[in-house]
Amino acid sequence: MAADGAEGRVRALPLSDEEVESRFRSVTLGQFLAELPSELLILHEGDLDARLRWVEPSELEDPTPYLMDGEFVLTAGLPLMADGGSADAIEAYVGRLAGARVCALGFGLTPYHDEVPPALAASCRRHGITLVEVPPSVPFAAIGLQFAQLLESDSAKVFRSLAETNRLLMRSVLSPRPDQEVLGTLVQRVPCWAVLVGADGKVRARAGANPADVVLLGPLLERLFQGSGPRVEVDSHPAPGSEFVVGHPLRSNRDVNLGALVIGSAERLAPAHNNIVSAAVGLLELLSRQRTSGSLAPSQLATALLLHPETLAGGTSRQVSAAKDLMAQSLSSTRSAPMRVVQGVNVDAPQWRSTDSPVRELLQWRRIFDTKLVEITEYGFAAVTRLKVDDSAVTEVERLGWRLVIGDPVEPNDLPAAYQRAGSLRVRARSTAQTLRVDSVTWSVTGLLGREAGTMLAGQVLGPLLELEPERREVLVDVLRAWLAHNGSWDATAKALTLHRNSVRRHIGTVFDLLSRDPNDAQTRADLLIALQYL
Template sequence: MAADTKGQRVRSLPLSNEEVESRFRSVTLAQFLAELPDELTILHDANLQARLRWVEPSELADPTPYLMDGEFVLTAGLPLLGEGGTADAIDAYVERLAGAKVCALGFGLTPYHHEVPPALAASCRRHGLTLVEVPPTVPFAAIGLQFAQLLESDSAKVFRQLAETNRMLMRSVLSPRPDQEVLGTLVQRVPCWAVLVGADGKVRARAGSNPADVVTLGPLLQRLFSGSGPRVELDSYPSPGSESVVGHPLRSTRDVNLGALVIGSAERLSPAHNNIVSSAVGLLELLSRQRTSGSLAPSQLATALLLHPETLATGTAREVSAAKDLLAQSLGSTRSAPMRVVQGVNVDAPQWRSSDSPVRELLQWRRIFDTKLVEITEYGFAAVTRLKVDDAAVAEAQRLGWRLVIGDPVELNSLPAAYQRVGALRARARATAETLRVDSVTWSVTGLLGREAGAMLAGQVLAPLLEPERQDALLDVLRGWLAQNGNWDATAKALGLHRNSVRRQIGVVAELLDRDLNDAQTRADLWIALQYSPPAP
């Protein structure tokens, strides 16, 4: 919009990136005027990008004692009647408004004036005050209501943007490089640069344009690391985009300095942006705690068993007791509760399987099984838990596309054997797409082999007998003969055949299979294979 253009109409304009960013922080006069009816006319444009704080109707000759800076004052011109209508009085009136940092003056036509006094327009140009003509068709109350609605919608937009930013920050934490991703998200949503420094003073990650180097940050970091409790340190550097620099400490639960996040910007950040920075500080602090002071028990347990794998088998009573204490802390339970090994296999496309980082999966299984002892494997995952793994946990895993094999309750020394028993049922769980419990399974070769592997075995071992013209007779005779442990008379009686007929057909089977049917291993292989090759209908 051109300045000092009589008759210029208020209209909506496409918002630039700068305007969108400013709207994220507060409402400008231009944004407000764009929402008003077209009947309003800008008589003088002093600064349409000025921040607008409120709309205030006033017919006082001097309303400034009751005004905040950045207000849009509305008047019907009552103070400009009589002696107040002289050029000097009008100029003094406008000068007072400009001195009070009024954002704009809206002059309403009727009932006192039918046009904007020329002296008022000249004075507004002289003192740099935006002047807007308000026709009789637009009540002052409607202008105030429109501003209230704009503030409300702008606040809702800010809350939506904050919620989306927080979701982005949470996704960043689950990435392979969480520190760098959190900083990248931060500078994407906040006009700043960011530097993450470890407790050793070395830069762990940086993002944004022209971030300060660690040498420049030295004095600020020294002040930050020498303090205690919740705090920030402020500074300013001559380079562009570093006029306002704020350092945030990353602290442990015992108030130990774990590092620092330093933010630099061209100007002080808005409250909404500071809210985003606070969220980032909290997440980076959590990551730092996890790397150092968080979840100590699993790391201690892993270190002890890696360096002394014989502890559980041949360790002293004190060493075994210490391992049990660490295990209990890792499982979030008492030492007396038995443990279960749980393995999971994927049968459907998991809803949240990550291709680049196991963090999300680990956190999910930790939550479901209430344990820190989770391993991501090539077949899925394995976990050690104190839970009985009830139907609710099973249903949640199955909803996510997984089937479980749930081990029987064991003590510490029996965990390896329990893991083997669970692993033996894994193929069957995948083949049947069913969740299995070790203590509810009938243990047999066929039960452990599973449908898929059994069908493959039958196809290989019995292939010569599966041709249609041979299947009915030969398979039935072989099945009956093996069931009677190779007894000719018992087989003939069971099948209703002559003894010699049984001998002849078994001979044909041995010839087709090219195997010695008197061999115990051969008989065992054939019997198992027959379990997966039922009689033809």
């Protein structure tokens, strides 16, 4: 928009990308003037980027009680005739318009005036109000109609854009990587960056230019995850494009945290853009709920394995491929991702009663381990997940009173063996009240037994010996331990204990008479060697 003095004519200029974007948000004064007939003259330019709310004809001396912010007032000049059209009266009139935040004044040349009073032009310049001369050939009604048509056209563009965006978002949901595709579509249609964070606080997907690091988002995410119900959290970062950072929680039907969508922008988003963000939040929340609450993949996988149990071990390539696809969908992972068996035992809270519904707990484990493959068992639960199960997940589980046995990464056909390996550590996890990892455990009989079971074994195997008087008991236990350590050698044991070999024979004979055991039986020696480690 431009003006060449008093003779400047309204003329349209090519719209820049920013101006096109502004059309998406609202109608500005400059956009409206560009649509008006060329007969209108701009006598003074104010803020052409100001939002235009409405066009209002008025011949009241003080129309401000009836005006909204950002209006274009049209007058034939009747209010200026008070006090004979004095400069003071004109100044007072324009001052009232400026106080009401009127963005433009259209002055009609008839029937009261043949030209725009110079005092009016000077006053509009002082107050920064755009002044437009309206010739008799352009009725005020035509100007109002033009604004209504432009507003309708702009709204139609917004609706078309929203419809197209929603179509793209829905297509993204059906893609192989729905989270990433939804974020990609979002940043294409909204001037922002986006980061999707899971319930574990880790990034699942990101899109856009220079998204904030998840560490910087920590305080905002903490507030989001601690709250409940529909809400947003707002923050700001000094990095370009992060002046306005907004976090949207993703919640389950039971108001359980499933993750968060965080977006950042250089300026506040327009209402139309916020509508797009809301649609994206809804779809991402739906995807998160599907991952934890329901899907067709687990039922298809279960049916396939029930009817064709040989599928994973010796099925055709087509069967194996189909099973891997279903398993990947159930685990929210790719086909090539390794998986782990996780078993949980309860140590701090009451066990579930048979009358209790396990649905809540089942959904809880699905959320924490990001999997649909969860089984409620007599000892607690078992899950198959593609997660490594890091410290944050372990901390959350232990806070609920549980301890885990976390299996090693395996391929699908090795899952039964992985389950057995994890199961062999359950007793130890419960007795020590510690979470264990299969690939970090020393595999020995004592390691697998654990303190509780080992102490019980020692009491059963060594019971009669332990009932002796302390001095007698200690002598016999020391001789037995040394004799077993030297593989039953009388001479080596005697030398190690500085005893005569006949004394060693006599002590060992006494021990095995007390225990009613055969010293030459290998199983007996193994039981005694293990039991002694728990005294």
